[in-house]
Structures are given as structure tokens and as C-alpha cells.
Amino acid sequence: MIYLYFSIFISLLPFLFLFTQSQILGGYFFAFGNIAGLIAATLFLWQFALGIRFITKIWTNDLIKVNNFHKLIGKYGVLIIFFHPIIEMFSLGKNISFLFFGTLISEYEKHIAMGRVAFYLFLIIFVSSIVLRKKLKYRPWKNIHYLSYPMMFLVFIHAKEIGTFIQSFSLVYFYWNFLLFIFVILVIFRVFNYLNFFKIKLRLLEKKEITKEINIFVFEFLNKKINILPGQFLYLKYKFFGESHPYTVLKIEKNKIFFGIKKVGKSSKNFSKIKIGDVVFADGAYGVFTKEGQNSENKILIAGGIGITPFYELVKKYSKNTILFYSCKHKNDFVYDEFFEENLKNSYIKLVTNENVKGKNIETKRFSKDVLQKYVLKDVLSKSKFFICGPDEFINNAVQILVDLKISKDKIFIEKFGL
Ligand SMILES: Cc1cc2nc3c(=O)[nH]c(=O)nc-3n(C[C@H](O)[C@H](O)[C@H](O)COP(=O)(O)OP(=O)(O)OC[C@H]3O[C@@H](n4cnc5c(N)ncnc54)[C@H](O)[C@@H]3O)c2cc1C
Numbered sequence: 001m002i003y004l005y006f007s008i009f010i011s012l013l014p015f016l017f018l019f020t021q022s023q024i025l026g027g028y029f030f031a032f033g034n035i036a037g038l039i040a041a042t043l044f045l046w047q048f049a050l051g052i053r054f055i056t057k058i059w060t061n062d063l064i065k066v067n068n069f070h071k072l073i074g075k076y077g078v079l080i081i082f083f084h085p086i087i088e089m090f091s092l093g094k095n096i097s098f099l100f101f102g103t104l105i106s107e108y109e110k111h112i113a114m115g116r117v118a119f120y121l122f123l124i125i126f127v128s129s130i131v132l133r134k135k136l137k138y139r140p141w142k143n144i145h146y147l148s149y150p151m152m153f154l155v156f157i158h159a160k161e162i163g164t165f166i167q168s169f170s171l172v173y174f175y176w177n178f179l180l181f182i183f184v185i186l187v188i189f190r191v192f193n194y195l196n197f198f199k200i201k202l203r204l205l206e207k208k209e210i211t212k213e214i215n216i217f218v219f220e221f222l223n224k225k226i227n228i229l230p231g232q233f234l235y236l237k238y239k240f241f242g243e244s245h246p247y248t249v250l251k252i253e254k255n256k257i258f259f260g261i262k263k264v265g266k267s268s269k270n271f272s273k274i275k276i277g278d279v280v281f282a283d284g285a286y287g288v289f290t291k292e293g294q295n296s297e298n299k300i301l302i303a304g305g306i307g308i309t310p311f312y313e314l315v316k317k318y319s320k321n322t323i324l325f326y327s328c329k330h331k332n333d334f335v336y337d338e339f340f341e342e343n344l345k346n347s348y349i350k351l352v353t354n355e356n357v358k359g360k361n362i363e364t365k366r367f368s369k370d371v372l373q374k375y376v377l378k379d380v381l382s383k384s385k386f387f388i389c390g391p392d393e394f395i396n397n398a399v400q401i402l403v404d405l406k407i408s409k410d411k412i413f414i415e416k417f418g419l
Helices: 002-025 028-050 063-075 077-091 107-131 138-145 148-162 164-168 170-194 266-271 305-317 337-347 369-375 378-383 392-404
Strands: 200-209 214-221 233-237 244-253 256-262 279-286 299-304 322-328 348-352 385-390 412-416
Touching: 002 028, 002 164, 002 170, 028 063, 028 077, 028 148, 028 164, 028 170, 063 077, 063 107, 077 107, 107 138, 107 148, 148 164, 148 170, 164 170, 244 266, 244 279, 244 305, 256 266, 256 305, 299 305, 299 392, 305 322, 305 337, 305 385, 305 392, 322 337, 322 369, 337 348, 348 369, 369 378, 369 392, 385 392, 392 412
Parallel strands: 299 322, 299 385, 322 348, 385 412
Antiparallel strands: 200 214, 200 279, 214 256, 233 244, 233 279, 244 256
16 A cells, blocks of 8 residues: 555655646745646546445455545545635635636636536535445445546636646646546546456356355366465456446365355345356455464454355365354354365354254354354463354454454454445
């Protein structure tokens, strides 16, 4: 990530230099209004690039961290944009209505109007992502996010035609055109990616229903095979023009790749309908979950339901000093039960929450402090790292238990199955 932060800083440098030329606009205050617009636009471009996962892969596989950084720039970084129209309003001697209304009587006014429309679009994206995100469903939120395409385009044209600094310095003009070129390239890449040009093609070999909600899919690699670490995920697209959704690679075997997919909403339900021989499109691998556990040190894995998927390959490769707590509603819901029994023996504890069952290493309750302390010795508890995956509520509950037991937060690693 450090390279990413550095790249962002470098990209802003040409505009920071403009402060030394503030006399052109009558001082630092008015220059800041102009430079704020240019900096915000560059951050918008980064925002745009960081939303494209095959671009962010250049810097890191940690898509979740990139996503959090993308949100952070969106929340605070681009707020600098507010200075631009407000300071422009003062410098042109206008009143507050200038921010929202204008005329189209001249070329100049038309280009101001482009900036105004871009500002409206920014406000819509900002409010939907920062203020209303929790209230909005995933798809409306995502569709609103697509407004960033026209917004970026308007921002570039607006500043190119009437930006004082861009008009005054040929190097800044050149740099602005370069950023516009990058934007166009990113859009083209995105279109090509949507049309599955660079995707991994996987053909369905087997489909097995484990429970009413969970299926195991076995695919073969068709065009290329990639290197996948335990816990990593791919984005899968069940048809040519479908949506891409993230799914953790459950298991890898020679040319075969396995996924465990739970039917949740529209896309996963459609996914469950694919037939033997169908081809799906994938990109990745992304993610760094369990990286700190890919060794023989003590680790405790806590999985709820389909949250078991990141742990199969980990246990296959690093079963030494590993304890697994696996919680499911019913006794028949456990995926690869025999495999875990065989590899972990007494270090495999099953929690069955909605059915009364008896047996060795089986508890008929939720994951709790008591269960943890019953199966893990105190000294093992203190030297272990913890990896938790499952529904949000399950993760929050498990983290709280560990925090109550004074486990330091830097030993707790989680993977949430949602954005
Ligand atoms: C890193 C990661 C690994 C995952 N691994 C698995 C797995 O191995 N097996 C499994 O069954 N599920 C996994 N999921 C969850 C799976 O991606 C979602 O269940 C699926 O995207 C839901 O889409 P839907 O249309 O079926 O349901 P919807 O009802 O549309 O979505 C339900 C919820 O899923 C989340 N979601 C939807 N689309 C996306 C998306 N494109 N990106 C991220 N989150 C989204 C949102 O929080 C949404 O509210 C994983 C998710 C992530 C982020």
C-alpha cells in the first residue's frame, strides 16, 4: 500500500507547485480555490481507479484495504472540492445562487455549467455512499456509483476549457490532458473487462447440493490457470453480461477449482442454476485473509456456516497447531466434515445451533467464551492468532468474546462476506 500512497502524492505534486504562482489569481486564497478543484479532480481519478480491482492489483491484493482506502478518500479527501465553487463564487463576485444556477449564454458560462452538473453528480454519489449507504440496498448504491463516469468527464472538460492555471501553464495543460488520457484508458479497460476480455474462463464439471442453501461447484480452468493462496477469492460472473460477485476459493486440485456458494440474493440464486458444461468468467485472485496463519504457529479458526470456505486450503497445508471451531445450524450442514476430522482430529470442534445432537467434540450451542475455554488451553489461547469468517453477527460476537478475554486486536483477523 505504501507505493499506492506514494503514487497518489506524486500525482498531486504538479498542482501543489501552483501555489508558488498564486499572484496570477490575486493571492493564495483565490489560488487555493482553483488548486482545490484540480486536486479534488485528481483524487476523483484515483477514486475511479481504486474502484477497478484489476488496476488496484498493481499495488496490492488486499482488496478490502484498498476498498477502505477508496472509502476514506471518498469521505474526506474529495471534500476539498467544496472549496472550489465557493471560492470561485467569491472571486467572481457572485452570490450563493451561483453554486446551483447559471446561464448558458456564452461558451464560458457553458463550461461553468459543466462544472455545476459535475458538482450535482458528486453530491448524489457522496450522499448515497457516505450518508445513506446503510439504508440503500447494494444494487441501487452501485448504480448511483456509475454516475462517476459522466461526472469525471464533465470535470475534465470544465477545467480544461476554463481553468486559469491550466490555460496559463503549458506544462499544467499537458499534465491535465495526460490525466484525461488515463481516464479514457481506464474506461476502455473497464469496458473490455466487462466484455470478459482478460477473464479466466471456468467450465462447470460438478455441482453438489450440500444443504438447501449451499452448493459446491467444481470447475476446470479453461484458458489459464492462476496461482491462488489459501483464503483468496475470485470474482465470478455466471453469464457473459452478468454481475461479478466475490467468492472464496474453497479447494484447488490440479486443474480443478472448488467454490462453496450460499444462495443469498439475486446473483447467488442465479449462480445456483448454472448447468454442467456452462462457462463462467472469473478474475483474481484477491485477498490476504489468513496470510498471517500460513505457517505452523498456533492459530484458532472460527467459521460460521459458509464462512468455512477460506479454511479448507489453510488446514490442508498448515494443520499443525491449528484448532477449528465450525458452527452450523444442522448436523448435515458441515462442509467437508470428514476432511477436517481427518486432518485436525481433536482440534476440530463442531457447534450445532439448531438441532440436538450428541458426540465427541460436538457442542449444541453458539460459539462462546465457555466453549473456547473448554477446548483451548490458557497458554495456547494467549499465543494463538485468530481467524474468523461468517455472517456479520457471528463475526461481531466472536470478536467481542476474544476482546473480553483480553486477546489483543492485532491477533484477530476477520473476513466479512459483504461490502
Ligand atoms: C471477500 C468475500 C468472499 C466471499 N466468499 C464467499 C464464499 O466463499 N461463499 C459464499 O457463499 N459467499 C461468499 N461471499 C459473499 C457473496 O459475495 C455474496 O453473498 C454475494 O455477492 C451476494 O450477492 P447476491 O446477489 O446473491 O445477494 P444480494 O442480496 O444482492 O447481496 C447480499 C449482500 O451481499 C453483499 N454483496 C452483494 N454483492 C456484492 C459484491 N459484488 N461484492 C461484495 N459484496 C457483495 C452485500 O453486502 C449485500 O447486501 C464473499 C464475499 C466477500 C466480500
